Amino acid sequence: MKWLSQHSRIRARSLALSLALALISLPLKAGDTQIIKAVGTWDYFTNYQKHEGPFWNQHIAEVSEGTIVGEIKPHTELGLQGFEIMRLVKKGVFDFAFGLPGYVVPESEIFEGADLSSLVQNIAVQRQVADAYFHTLELAFAEKYNAKLMMLYPFPSQMLWCSSPVRSVADLKGKHVRVFLTTLGDFIEGAGGVPVSAPFNDVSDALESGIFDCVITGTMSAYTGELYKVAPYGFTLRVGWGLAFGAMNLNKWNRLSPEQKSLLQRELAQLTDNMWRETATEDAIALSCLSDGPCPIGEVGNMELFTPSDADLAARSKIAREVVLPRWAQRCGPDCAANWNRTVGKVLDLRAQAIAH
Structure with a gap:
């Protein structure tokens, strides 16, 4: 009888716990x-x-x-x-x-x-x-x-902020550029540069000490992070969003x-x-603030900004087709790439396909 009593208590506790868990899983009432x-x-x-x-x-x-x-x-x-x-x-x-x-x-x-x-x-x-x-x-x-x-x-579009003038995609050759995504590194390598991964907090010091020649970050983060104090030049090619x-x-x-x-x-x-x-x-506000103004949100950065030419946009498209997309398709696999082609690829009229080796 003693065993039965203990067994009953254990079973009662088990039922109570089950009921509590069931109640937890129910949606809340309005x-x-x-x-x-x-x-x-x-x-x-x-x-x-x-x-x-x-x-x-x-x-x-x-x-x-x-x-x-x-x-x-x-x-x-x-x-x-x-x-x-x-x-x-x-x-x-x-x-x-x-x-x-x-x-x-x-x-x-x-x-x-x-x-x-x-x-x-x-x-x-x-x-x-x-x-x-x-x-x-x-x-x-x-x-x-x-x-x-x-x-x-x-976030505001990602552009390039540099310690020396970068007037074109060709000027990125040999430059050490801070990136924060693999796909950004693919673009920089496609342009002949050297991608270096680093958190945003390290960017200013690394630019000032010459570890980076350029930094990829958003327009507004470049302004609020005061990159204009260590990077006097901007290249306004959008390399990501x-x-x-x-x-x-x-x-x-x-x-x-x-x-x-x-x-x-x-x-x-x-x-x-x-x-x-x-x-x-x-983007427009940040670029105005980074350059010569007007700036409705603070001081003017006095950066010199270089606008990509038609030749730069053509170079960008070539790197996108021949480097960025194939490398990503290789990393992601054929099913992933096929799905991208059915979705994003249709919007952009582009095709992701790994390069056969």
């Missing part, structure tokens, strides 16, 4: 508050200051009347490296993350496909590319990270009520539109 723990990009860039931070720390609680409360900090404040972030989202340490392809490429080269270097010069076309590749990335985020891709948005993502842990997503899901999707779609629209104007 009106129940859900807290979303988020991680953002760089605290010193405008995307975090104007969009990512305010959205989670204020906006979502206001529009949801407190049924969704966000808490976000930039990864720079948290001391995290980019590649750690989606792995932490997968584990449920964070519920939502903003990030760049470089954060997730270590898991699969498929994540590079919407922002391959030098393919797109126009932001309207870049948005078509993002839309065409969204479903591919949606599947990849679900498979690799148990995450729901919620948005794709751009810094296309970023917003993704949410799927377990957390499934805990939301239908009303919360609908509201969150609607508000993130609006945030996405706002970020695309602002990035389209930020």
